[in-house]
Structure formats: C-alpha cells, structure tokens
Amino acid sequence: QSVLTQPPSVSGAPGQRVTISCTGSNSNIGAGYNVHWYQQLPGRAPKLLIYDDSSRPSGVPDRFSGSKSGTSASLAIAGLQAEDEADYYCQSYDSRLSGSLFGGGTKLNVL
Amino acid sequence: QVQLVQSGAEVKKPGSSVEVSCKASGGTFTSYVISWVRQAPGQGLEWMGRIMPMVGIGNYAQKFQGRVTITADKSTSTVYLEVSSLRSEDTALYYCALMLRGVHAAFDIWGQGAMVTVSS
Numbered sequence: 558q559s560v561l562t563q564p565p566s567v568s569g570a571p572g573q574r575v576t577i578s579c580t581g582s583n584s585n586i587g588a589g590y591n592v593h594w595y596q597q598l599p600g601r602a603p604k605l606l607i608y609d610d611s612s613r614p615s616g617v618p619d620r621f622s623g624s625k626s627g628t629s630a631s632l633a634i635a636g637l638q639a640e641d642e643a644d645y646y647c648q649s650y651d652s653r654l655s656g657s658l659f660g661g662g663t664k665l666n667v668l
Numbered sequence: 669q670v671q672l673v674q675s676g677a678e679v680k681k682p683g684s685s686v687e688v689s690c691k692a693s694g695g696t697f698t699s700y701v702i703s704w705v706r707q708a709p710g711q712g713l714e715w716m717g718r719i720m721p722m723v724g725i726g727n728y729a730q731k732f733q734g735r736v737t738i739t740a741d742k743s744t745s746t747v748y749l750e751v752s753s754l755r756s757e758d759t760a761l762y763y764c765a766l767m768l769r770g771v772h773a774a775f776d777i778w779g780q781g782a783m784v785t786v787s788s
Contacts (some may be wrong), residue, residue: 593774601780602763603705603713608774626728646713650772656729657703657715657775 680787
C-alpha cells in the first residue's frame with residue numbers, strides 16, 4: 558500500500574523549533590518525486606507552504622523550511638509562533654498509484 | 669494570479685449524484701492541471717483525480733474509478749466534479765486545486781471548498 562506517514566501531532570513552545578516527518582516508499586519519495594507541504598488553519602482551505610522539497614512560495618516566511626533524504630522528508634518550523642498552530646500535510650506523487658498522495662496530517666500545538 | 673471559485677454547499681440523498689463546479693479567473697486556465705481533493709469531517713486530505721483542460725481527459729484515483737467524473741469547459745474556464753451513487757461516507761468538503769507545474773507537482777492554488785452532505 559502506498560502511503561505517506563506523518564506523526565499525528567507535535568508540540569512546541571513559542572520561539573522553539575519543531576520538525577514534522579513524512580515517510581514514504583520507493584514508489585513515491587524514494588523514487589525521486591518532489592515533496593510538498595501544506596498548512597491548514599482551522600476552518601480554512603489548505604495553503605501551499607513548501608514545494609519541490611525545499612522551495613517557498615512568495616509570502617511564506619523563511620521560518621518554514623523543507624528537506625528530503627531517501628524515502629523521507631521533513632518540514633521544519635523555527636521561531637514557533639501562536640499563529641503556526643494548524644494541521645500540516647505532506648504530499649507527493651506515487652508511480653504505483655499514478656496519482657498524488659497525501660500524508661495523514663500532523664496537528665501542531667503551540668504550547 | 670489565478671483564483672478558483674467553487675459552487676455552493678449541497679445536500680443529497682444516498683444513491684443520488686452531485687456536481688461541484690470550480691471556475692478559474694485571472695489567468696490562463698487551459699495550460700494547467702486541476703485536481704479535486706476531498707476532506708471528510710475531522711479527517712485528512714484525499715486526492716480524487718485531475719484534468720488538464722487543454723486535453724480534456726480525467727485521471728482518477730483507483731478508489732474513485734467508475735464513480736467520479738471530472739470534466740472541463742474551456743469556454744467558461746470551469747472544471748466540474750461529478751460523484752455518483754453517493755453514500756454517507758462521501759460527506760466531505762470538496763476542494764479544487766490548481767497545479768502550476770504539472771501532474772507530479774504541488775497544488776499551488778486552492779478553491780474555497782464546497783461542502784457536500786449525504787443524508788437520508
């Protein structure tokens with residue numbers, strides 16, 4: 558089964574740095590397909606945060622960064638702020654499914 | 669900058685069909701890929717399928733093959749999602765999303781979402 562696995566939740570205090578992992582397989586991340594990250598605030602549509610593993614769209618603060626290695630990727634958020642409290646999703650393409658695939662999502666709690 | 673505006677909320681009976689629309693404005697519609705993503709209440713995001721309006725052929729996630737149809741009307745820059753044989757598990761927010769860099773790429777721009785409720 559082709560899945561992207563994320564931790565259900567992560568927590569951090571204001572000002573801290575947190576990372577969210579996304580583990581895939583050889584048919585998606587491990588095959589070299591790019592990983593993208595989205596932020597979904599409560600009651601809002603998802604917003605693109607990181608594309609092509611580590612690129613930021615215009616307007617996204619550089620506190621947000623992405624990386625990829627092997628069959629996994631990570632989203633790092635530095636200088637945590639209260640407004641960062643949201644759900645975060647990773648996404649990639651899967652050759653076995655011939656389609657896009659999302660991780661299960663991670664809820665970030667800012668303590 | 670392209671914007672996506674979706675149709676409104678729908679309430680449907682089990683076994684019926686629903687059509688949700690997604691109108692693009694402010695950019696070249698036909699050059700991009702548009703996908704549909706749904707989110708059941710309290711759940712994560714699920715990719716359903718995509719279409720490149722220039723080509724006009726939909727590609728679907730295996731789970732939705734045969735029950736979902738995605739079409740595009742180039743004259744009105746609108747993409748449609750039809751889901752048939754609705755069941756309670758189809759109750760969800762349905763989003764359209766624009767992929768600027770192709771079928772393997774990110775969902776750059778999202779519509780506001782359309783709530784579909786399936787209830788007898």
